[in-house]
Amino acid sequence: MHDHVLACLPEEACGLLAGRDGRVTLAVPIENAAHSPVRYRMEPHAQVGELLSIEALGLDLLGIYHSHPNGPALPSSTDRAEVYDPETLALIWCSGSRGWSARAFALRGDQPAEVTIELVPAE
Numbered sequence: 539m540h541d542h543v544l545a546c547l548p549e550e551a552c553g554l555l556a557g558r559d560g561r562v563t564l565a566v567p568i569e570n571a572a573h574s575p576v577r578y579r580m581e582p583h584a585q586v587g588e589l590l591s592i593e594a595l596g597l598d599l600l601g602i603y604h605s606h607p608n609g610p611a612l613p614s615s616t617d618r619a620e621v622y623d624p625e626t627l628a629l630i631w632c633s634g635s636r637g638w639s640a641r642a643f644a645l646r647g648d649q650p651a652e653v654t655i656e657l658v659p660a661e
């Protein structure tokens with residue numbers, strides 16, 4: 539994800555997060571069809587194709603990731619209004635004084651709730 543986020547600058551990056559039992563094991567980059575530094579829209583054909591691939595692998599869609607190249611590391615009003623699935627998490631990448639980091643949020647209801655995550659390197 540980190541490499542994808544950097545490769546998409548100055549635009550927002552976006553993608554899908556899949557796995558099982560709350561553990562993400564697959565991050566799937568998707569083209570940002572909006573080509574914007576302040577919003578994303580996953581390219582529809584790629585998104586549907588990757589969702590089918592995730593299902594074929596026997597994985598669950600656990601979240602959506604995207605970046606906020608110019609901050610903040612909080613869900614925007616657009617993020618909250620355009621939630622794909624309120625059962626999935628929104629992982630937001632943002633650059634700060636210590637480099638890029640990610641925070642996850644449940645976007646159910648009016649107030650986003652931050653969810654504790656642990657980022658571990660791929661094995």
